[in-house]
Amino acid sequence: MTLMSLTAEPACPESIPDLTTSPQPATRLVIERRSIDDIPRAAWDRLAGTAPWATPFSAWAFHRAWWDAYGANAHDETTVVLDPARGPGADPVAILPLMHRHEVEATDEERHTTLRHGHETELTPVPPTATAIFFGASYHADYATILAAPDDLDAVAEALVADLRRRSARPDDWDVVDLRRLRCGDPVVDALAAAFRAVEINAGWTLNLEREDVCPVAALPVGGTIDDFLATLDKKERHEVRRKVRRAESAGEVSLDVSATPLADVEAFIDLHQARWGDDGLFPDTMGGAQSRVFFRRLFELFEADGPLRLSFLTIGARRVAAGVTFETPDRLFYYNAGVDPAARDLSPGVVLVERYLRRAIAAGMGSMDFLRGDEPYKYEWGAVDEPIQRLLVRRTLA
Known part of the structure; x- marks a missing residue:
């Protein structure tokens, strides 16, 4: 079931969560795990260019640099979404820069791979031993999104959720999907939430959408x-x-x-x-x-x-x-x-x-200077205003 408190601060300002199930597009896309090593830079950045909410943190260069530096800390789960109708060898419809690892690893503090969030924000707890699927480079990227054109997002989200449901037949495959750094207004959030919400009761999953942190931004x-x-x-x-x-x-x-x-x-x-x-x-x-x-x-x-x-x-x-x-x-x-x-x-x-x-x-x-994650006081001395970022969390069982 979707957990929302009527008294909790919404993930995004002026947002009222839609707890109804929306019709989903018929699945026509295919999910394939593909290492970042096997995705051409041009194809990656071309898709990033179609995603209006992509930032430099979505660029191939950022993710390639992160994996070259921190590859020992996580397992690559970069996912491409293919449309069979486009024929063999066609470019992906979407790229989902993902990784998996335990929610907390013993080496996190030493390696600066702790997923910090707003110090006044209480996030839904997840057991440290849970096998979690994150956006790639989540520790060092301030924003994250799916690389896809807006018109493809609903079908991409549905294909991802269908694949996760198939994988859930294996008890040790994944425990949580813990997607951070999602910006308010990014249609990726609505597409993912709708796709997960459509199956969560039958699948026995729990969906949470909550504020993770803020990025103070000064208007120029x-x-x-x-x-x-x-x-x-x-x-x-x-x-x-x-x-x-x-x-x-x-x-x-x-x-x-x-x-x-x-x-x-x-x-x-x-x-x-x-x-x-x-x-x-x-x-x-x-x-x-x-x-x-x-x-x-x-x-x-x-x-x-x-x-x-x-x-x-x-x-x-x-x-x-x-x-x-x-x-x-x-x-x-x-x-x-x-x-x-x-x-x-x-x-x-x-x-x-x-x-x-x-x-x-x-x-x-x-038009703006973005001070990125964290509510350090000096940012507000420059007139910055909070732009929240969200966390989308899916747990396979109620904790």
Whole structure:
């Protein structure tokens, strides 16, 4: 049965869950497990281009980099959906970037492979030993979706659910489907929920759709200036930003520059990140830190030079005081990771870094700067507003 509390906060604002069963399309598609190794980059990215809610986290390069770095932590369950009517050798109708593993592994803390969620959010518990199907790269991707054209989503979801039902005849195949990082408004959520809801009673499954976390996003004045943006902030915050930026500018020329040689410069980024975060950072002297180094290096190797991935350094008076890794698309800047020099604390490098990124995004005509997962207070000082992300959970038996 579908579990929804009438008093619980909905997964998405202004959403009223439809608990009725909708008619499903006749199954005409075929599910096939296919390693990411066997899916051409062009075919993957072409399908991502048909999915309106896909982000750079859906790109082949992101998933390839993740598997190259963290492949020992999970089992590849990448799934393609085929239409027999298109004939043998035709491109897939959809790609579902999936993996499976236990909900919790003993090595998760050391390897930074814990699925963190909003600290004030209580998610439906799942036994740590449960064999779970997740979206691939869930630990390091802030958004996830199915790669398919909108018109194909209902049939794709139905084919996936039918395949999972066949597999459930094997008691050790899977225990839960635990899909995270789903954005509000993504039609993938409605398609999956409808397909699971249509069979859950007969199959003895339980479906939950719940808020997982938030991604604070700052709206930008398209065609405006940084002053137009700062005018939208509270008077106190606006004053503090301007004061800190002026202080940095008085210490020397302030510049945020994209690295022309990110592979050569990635170690400098790592040094700044670790200087700020230490053992809590991504790159400590552990197995997980080594995997994170591989991941970031592979990201910069695999994303093309004219793609969305950027490594930038903030300099004040020719001194590097901060660095950031972003994904930049025509309409949004995704603020993925950063590091600052603690010795430059008096110059407020973190504030100046964000201010310069905002200038860049506004100058490029972007409509928003996305601070991605987590409700850290500094994000709201920039006027960011929460955009929730959802979790779709299916359990084979009521716990």
